[in-house]
Amino acid sequence: MKELMIATKNKGKVNEFKELFSSRGINVKSLLDYPEIDDIEETGSTFAENAIIKAEAISKLLKLPVIADDSGLSIDYLDGRPGVYSARYAGEQKNDLANTAMVLVELKDVPSEKRTARFHCALAIAIPEEKTYVVEGTCEGQITEAPRGENGFGYDPVFYVVEEGKTMAELPKDVKNKISHRAKALVKMDKLLNELEVSGK
Numbered sequence: 624m625k626e627l628m629i630a631t632k633n634k635g636k637v638n639e640f641k642e643l644f645s646s647r648g649i650n651v652k653s654l655l656d657y658p659e660i661d662d663i664e665e666t667g668s669t670f671a672e673n674a675i676i677k678a679e680a681i682s683k684l685l686k687l688p689v690i691a692d693d694s695g696l697s698i699d700y701l702d703g704r705p706g707v708y709s710a711r712y713a714g715e716q717k718n719d720l721a722n723t724a725m726v727l728v729e730l731k732d733v734p735s736e737k738r739t740a741r742f743h744c745a746l747a748i749a750i751p752e753e754k755t756y757v758v759e760g761t762c763e764g765q766i767t768e769a770p771r772g773e774n775g776f777g778y779d780p781v782f783y784v785v786e787e788g789k790t791m792a793e794l795p796k797d798v799k800n801k802i803s804h805r806a807k808a809l810v811k812m813d814k815l816l817n818e819l820e821v822s823g824k
């Protein structure tokens with residue numbers, strides 16, 4: 624089986640990448656397999672910049688082709704926040720429940736038509752001694768007034784997907800893995816990997 628390294632310590636992302644890549648016959652390794660590697664500082668101002676920073680840093684360290692994911696939620700009423708600060712919105716401890724609660728407080732009494740939002744995912748692949756490539760995917764939705772559902776991670780319980788009539792956390796994982804920002808970016812990455820033939824090296 625082929626193998627790919629994903630430069631993340633986020634368990635929710637790792638689970639999704641394992642599901643998404645297993646159907647492609649690719650085994651996923653992540654930074655959860657390398658606890659000695661410290662977090663890479665995300666100093667970029669866009670998802671794409673941060674994905675490149677993470678992919679290049681880990682690729683340099685491991686001397687392997689490495690994919691990194693930088694993702695988050697942009698809420699129109701909050702001028703795009705939490706954006707690249709999605710993981711740390713309520714503090715450096717990166718607490719999903721606290722982040723979600725903060726967003727709900729900021730949107731208190733905001734009517735449903737003004738609660739539009741989208742998830743973004745930038746995936747970068749850094750190849751040693753070669754270029755770094757980036758692809759992106761988005762998923763449109765609305766922020767609910769209270770969390771609903773047990774699946775997924777992060778802001779999924781408050782992210783309502785209008786076409787499905789459910790929050791991301793109420794959707795079965797195979798449905799999220801078809802419609803999500805990450806799934807859409809991965810379809811583009813898949814094409815790229817086929818062209819570059821890097822998976823498995």
Ligand SMILES: O=c1[nH]c(=O)c2ncn([C@@H]3O[C@H](COP(=O)(O)OP(=O)(O)OP(=O)(O)O)[C@@H](O)[C@H]3O)c2[nH]1
Pocket residue numbers: 630631632633636665692693694695696709710711717719722742775776777778779780782791803805
């Ligand atoms: O409800 C959600 N469904 C998703 O599908 C999703 N994808 C990302 N996010 C949120 O955005 C932050 C990313 O920040 P982020 O890309 O910096 O990741 P991270 O710091 O957790 O891990 P790493 O990959 O950097 O190691 C995460 O913490 C999540 O809160 C999501 N929320």
Ligand SMILES: [Mg+2]
Pocket residue numbers: 665710
């Ligand atoms: Mg991060």
